[in-house]
Amino acid sequence: MTTADIRPTVRLTAGPLATGLRIGGRVVAGRGPRLDVVNPATGGLLAIADSAxxxxxxxxxxxxxxxxxxxxWSRMPIHERSRILHRFADGIAARMADLYRLETANNGRPLTETKAQITRLPEWYRYNAALLLADRDAVVPMPGPYHSYTSRLPLGVVTILASFNHPMMIASKSxxxxxxxxxxVVLKPSEQTPLTAMLLADIAHEAGIPAGVLNVVNGLGPVVGAALTEHPLVKKVVFTGGTEPGRSIALAAARRFAKTTxxxxxxxxxxVxxxxxxxxxxxxxxxxxxxGAGQTCIAGGRLVVHRSIHDEFLAALTTVAEGIRIGDPGDEATQLGxxxxxRARDRIxxxxxxxxxxxxxxxxxxGAATVPGLEGGFFVQPTVLAxxxxxxxxxxxxxxxxxxxxxxxxxEDEAVAIANDSPYALGAAIWTRDLARAHRVASRIEAGMVWVNDHHRLDPSSPWGGLKESGIGREGGWExxxxFTQVRAVTVRTAPDDVDWYGGTATGRLN
Structure with missing residues (x-):
């Protein structure tokens, strides 16, 4: 398959694939300017997207x-809500070929990488559907004639501001x-990669998620993202992107005490x-x-290598880099899209x-890479700097x-010092055959995630997120x-007598 083989999966106009907003279970035209969605492999027009x-x-x-x-939805019996989430996962699996082809065309990630990533999407919905049934309330051992327990309730309206690099995965994690x-939920995809988010909303509606529960509004960050972040009814904002926009979002949400991830x-x-x-x-x-052409927040960009193997490692890494096949992301043989x-190419x-x-x-x-037949594409050579x-x-x-x-x-101390000497602390990797060293060094690394003899692995059950200027909060797991809930404490007096604090001698405990 090549990028020319992409077929429209949402409503059409006479020209390229076009998308509307999804609000209240309906496809509606946005009132903002229509936006060109560019195929990064060709530099040509892939779609025309409505914006809000x-x-x-x-x-x-x-x-x-x-x-x-x-x-x-919010008060639907949990077993029914769980069943619908499983149907949603089934719907995603049934449309997987449409989704990975559309995502490959939209963000330029090689087809093999896109398949490997988004074929796991149903797991996220099934895992959280299972957590819904597995969750239990806690009984609080309050002294005296009281039965005290906690329950959890949803927040209300949540907004998810997803990024272009992994549109489906980043959206689905939250x-x-x-x-x-x-x-x-009101989901705002990146204005550069809105296509799979629109299809995802259609699949959700077909699975039985009620109208209005999942809405998708495409548009520019300074307009749509800012309006969502500042909205008084939005109780939580999830954002994946740059540190400075994240800082602004945190400040806006803090003004009304909304949660953020x-x-x-x-x-x-x-x-190494x-x-x-x-x-x-x-x-x-x-x-x-x-x-992912290095377009991941977790990219291992600083290779800290023991001096005794530095030159040998550099030579081996250069050989690997020069052997990476750059080309059409729709071609199964391509390794780097x-x-x-x-703008991103020029900045890099x-x-x-x-x-x-x-x-x-x-x-x-x-430098930039030229791919025959795709001269308008935004390709960058794999680059190693020493x-x-x-x-x-x-x-x-x-x-x-x-x-x-x-x-x-x-x-070892110098390696750890270099690793930690950074404003960021999202992830890190350690390559060693010494098990004791692996645990010892991992315990000293300032990062939200550490991999040993691997990189960039995630699972719905594992918390994902960073420290320092790499963010706050976690995606994945119970965390x-x-x-996405808040805790409510319920205390029931079980004593047979009535409360009469002012009718006689006051006894008991107060907070």
Missing amino acids: DRADVEEAVRVAQAAFDSGV LAPALATGNS LELGGRSPVL FADTPVEVAARGAAFGGFV PVISA LDRIHDGVLSGARVVTGG GVTNDMPVAREEIFGPVVVVIPFDG SFHD
């Missing part, structure tokens, strides 16, 4: 709140627990110790740094140039492209499930 304005956002949030208040716990920037360290076979570590580091836009190339000016050396790559120290901007700043830097170290 603030009035559309207001309508979507009000519809979501009305659905929540009606109880059609959509699944948000729906499972009974919330209504923010998965933000990263420049993840990859520590001398006891690891060099070829194995080089292949693993290449996967961590170049998968384009970055999302011309500028970062490489700045790195060279500050003393880094390009070992391989360093001669880098951890204080250089090319090591400290997120690049969000297929660029890794190699930094030598001499001892995420419960964060």
